[in-house]
Amino acid sequence: MNEEALYEARLELVDFGIAVFWDVPETGFLDRLLSGEAMVPEESVNEPMDEGFGMLEAWIDDNRDRPLVEIREDLNTEYTRLFVGPRPPVLPHESYYREDTDFLGEGLAAVTESYRAAGWSSPEDYEEEDDFIAVELAFLRHLVERQRAGQEETFGFERVFLEEHLGEWIDAFAADMREHADPGLFLAAALIVQGLVRFEDEIVAQVA
Numbered sequence: 001m002n003e004e005a006l007y008e009a010r011l012e013l014v015d016f017g018i019a020v021f022w023d024v025p026e027t028g029f030l031d032r033l034l035s036g037e038a039m040v041p042e043e044s045v046n047e048p049m050d051e052g053f054g055m056l057e058a059w060i061d062d063n064r065d066r067p068l069v070e071i072r073e074d075l076n077t078e079y080t081r082l083f084v085g086p087r088p089p090v091l092p093h094e095s096y097y098r099e100d101t102d103f104l105g106e107g108l109a110a111v112t113e114s115y116r117a118a119g120w121s122s123p124e125d126y127e128e129e130d131d132f133i134a135v136e137l138a139f140l141r142h143l144v145e146r147q148r149a150g151q152e153e154t155f156g157f158e159r160v161f162l163e164e165h166l167g168e169w170i171d172a173f174a175a176d177m178r179e180h181a182d183p184g185l186f187l188a189a190a191l192i193v194q195g196l197v198r199f200e201d202e203i204v205a206q207v208a
Contacts, residue, residue: 007148009041013196014141020189021092022134024076027068034064034071038168048174048194053186075185082181089180090173094131097169107131111165115139118157133173136166137193140200159204162197170197193200 019029038051063071082090095107111131115121120142122135129135139161146154155172170193 004041007144007177010144010196010200011141011148011193013199014144017137017189017193017196018134019028020185021132021137021193024079025185030071030075033068034060034068036060045046046195046198048191049199052188052191052193052195055183055191056185059184072099078184078186081192082186091131091174092133092173094133094136094165094169096171106199114157114161114165117145118154118161123180131165134192135159140166144193155204158200162201162204165169167197170194191202 019025040057041049044050064110082088083092094111098107108129115130118139120139122130122138126135127205143154143158143161147158154178174190174194177187181187181190
């Protein structure tokens, strides 16, 4: 895989995670996913990503011929059960999983400071906090885009961000998803993102 194809693959993986976890996935995203536009690596990448893509392919096969409205209704029900509540079993926020910080307290401020150090801020109209999984993935996307533009210093930003933030809690989040999510889109996405973080960590270790 050449350098440009690698950047495209990295961005597509990040975009997939953002689309699944930002909110209940939109019908346009689901239509593209079910019509065969999902990128599946031709070779093994790592264990969680391989498992996640296998689960995703099975979910696509099971839902390909169903109306999009019905699929999104089912996903809305599961998204609400998992992440919204009234008593959600999974809280996809970094500070929830960190033992060294209070939930949405000091840890949240540390995440925000990481963004500021790299000259980025989360969308002002987004209701979730800066340590929400989709926001952290959006920051990762920002860094990968800057790397593709030749800004090599962003490899250092990414290395620190993975070591001190996203990489610190993604495994625990994926474990919670295994326990509480149905085999399907959300669990597949959690495993793919877990694998993506490992993959990104290998890339920045070679550069930063």
